[in-house]
Amino acid sequence: MQLTLWTYEGPPHVGAMRVATGMRSLHYVLHAPQGDTYADLLFTMIERRGERPPVTYTTFQARDLGGDTAERFKQSVAEAHERFRPQAMIVGASCTAELIQDDPGGLAQALDLPIPVIPLELPAYQRKENWGAAETFYQLVRRLAVRPTGPRAALDGSRRARCNLLGPTALGFRHRDDVQEITRLLDRLGVDVALVAPMGATPADLARLAEADFNVMLYPEVAQTAASWMSRQLGLPCTRTVPIGVGATRDFIREVAALAGLDADQALAAAEQDSRGPWYARSVDSNYLTGKRVFIFGDATHAIAAARIASRELGFEVVGLGSYSREFSRELQDAAKALGLSALICDDYLEVEAAIAAATPELVLGTQMERHVAKRLGLPCAVISAPVHVQDFPARTSPQMGFEGANVLFDTWVQPLMMGLEEHLLGMFRGDFEFHEDAAPSHLGRSQPGTVATPVPAAAAAAAVAPLPSDPITLPIAQTTTQTTTQTTPPAATTWTADAERELGKVPFFVRGKARRNTERYALDHGLGAITVETLYDAKAHFSR
């Protein structure tokens, strides 16, 4: 049993639903108890779709458990086929239906419908949403894709290369705009998109997958299983680089050029017209971004891409990298190692919260859940990965991929940070009634309630945001400050003198956490009994070497 405040992924049948809803003319019959239809509103509200997901639920109740739930399932399949007339169907169970073991696959086969009916085995007590999406897409491709009969026509310059875009689904983070951006990019290179799947494809379209020259894998979390199978069984090679960030997009273009038989340098020159990110990051205004401490968490694809952009394209210092995608832990460990870190691979929200607090970052790049943590800790935050809420399905075009995606990322990540001049002025002058470190950055357009102008509520507000007694935010070192220290433990050295505490208050707020931690570590290492102003500056000099 696992205590869960927030979950990064839904159950696997939600992944299957994302595939079905992304596609057209595919229907999903889900054996599930009453209430599981809540999942519909993920699509109708968060993604704001104007049609119901193509999902029929059996919605059994307790009184049905005494009777024949299997019969009820068969009836639902028959009725769904009759009403919606899809080209193909998928059938499966939700977590509760898995327990009553009605065998949806077998029952649906027994109906002998005139269309392909694909059973899904999604173990709800072991696996999660992305795995469910990947497995569903894989089963669909395996069942529906037709093997090529002869060899493919050669890419000899007489025709344009054709590729499939794999991975975009309903409820995917920016999938809509990524597909548009990558299609445009490929078109500039001289490559046509034969098919996008699952998003927008019908079961009949999937039969034609092998007609393309190669696959472009946009989202490995959803597409990798199917892409590997196609590479083995249909002879379709597949790209490995996910084009998020300028560097990754360039690598991606080289990879595509090789697969499509194009000149890589020409392709790069043709594609880079709209790329503004690199110049923005080089312009002097961005100087103050150098070495900003950033913590990154999300699905593996977006987290790894973000780490590369943060460290090599924006000049941040990545102080934490993690993901909830266990399926990609090796890739994540490699990326972390390259940055001198150890990757945090976990889906325990409380553990992520503790890791962020311990890393004392100045910016958090994460999911909707990291927004909760950042809000609690008072840190700037930008969203880079699912799970996300309605505001991250915007009306405007906002891809993460390609060169336009890199432009979007530059704006999105820099926005929550305090702007350069304000940051300098706060370092120089304190106690301003309007511009002070407890106020939100002024370009974000609102002042914190209960600020310096009203001293009493300010105290109350500070108390309100103060961590709870049992909060993991408490720095680990502070817990060693007990009077009962024995000879075997190092002398406790975390008593701050009043002067030192005041001096610490003069350190700009966004690096103060790190300064406190470093000073305490320095004092502990040097066996100092109390921290004075001198200790603070000694530690500063020590760690700046």
Add this chain to the structure above:
Amino acid sequence: MNARIPIHALATSDAGCAEPPVLRERGQREVFCGLTGIVWLHRKMQDAFFLVVGSRTCAHLLQSAAGVMIFAEPRFATAIIDERDLAGLADVHEELDQVVQRLLARRPDIRVLFLVGSCPSEVIKLDLSRAAERLSHLHAPQVRVLNYSGSGIETTFTEGEDACLAALVPQMPATTGSEAELLVVGSLADVVEDQFRRLLTAMGITRCGFLPSRRAADLPAVGPHTRLLLAQPFLATTAKALEDRGARRIPAPYPLGVEGTQAWLMAAAEAMGVDPIRADTALAPARQRATQALAASRARLAGKRIFFFPDSQLEVPLARFVARELGMVLTEVGSPYLHATHLDEERALLPPGTQLSEGQDVERQLDRCRAAAPDLVVCGLGLANPLEAEGYATKWSIELVFTPIQGFEQAADLAALFDRPLQRRARLAA
């Protein structure tokens, strides 16, 4: 003006009309499960924590339903059952103990912990009532651990509140005096609860408790002298549990709209032996204010056709309000469950011939809805945008559970909830 007289007169005159039979359907039900009740109950009872024992689906439902609220530290969580728990029941209780331990260490301010059953925990027959007893013993006297089921197989949406309140009933102290006491049952917005308390006092009813109370550790008393006034129509189990402890229910319509609120409060006055003239005088200013405030919405909504999909069991009282006070025309009034006696007073007030339906087969109901071509459809979030895209104006129904709508002062706000989608359509079209 005494509202009781016209109501009773209407009720008898309607009794002779031929009622169309209630349409009872079974099929796909597009409704929430009882776990959703946690979303408002955890805010109402500020010292309570709700621990769902269930699957990842349950956790996912809660955070999807909690929407924007998820930025606050919530007072609910899920203990997710995994493979190891399913392999054998032996260590499940130990696992649960550890989860509760971790939770209470993080939230030392919690006084009442609800272990909430779900479909998976019910299907594997995990004995949560025994676990609650054991844990109560372990964490007494700081924390009391209770248990109820919010599973989809047993409860629909607001029935989760019913199950939760019913679990509180055995914890309520027994009354000591011999005087009649009023107990108002059902979650109400704080502002509404305060208004009712003021009105009841002005009418002369001072001995009055509310369930749920704002702190789950301080419950009102119950006993043979308790008169039970239901503020919500979905409290069948709670009412039964209170009646088993001697309380007697006051038959009344529900406090929605001017008429409903007036009748509800006057029923309490009669049951508590308060002089009806004094009571009515106390209500007059608020009643007149509310009647005036309703006029604008009524002018816009009169004659509009409305269709209710089943959701919360509030549908029948809401239909009565929109029909009688706003002049809307009812096409179909769907409810997940129609309680025979708790809805008696409401059904008597519905226009003759109103088509009621209980349960759901969502595809067939959508067919009927399209055939009826209503001006406004009241439905859940899974249907609202798709119906809008088809050209229907919709009012999403859970807002009716999350908004203060009961009482005189809220009557116009309630009308505005139905008025707004139509006004919006008119503005966007212009």
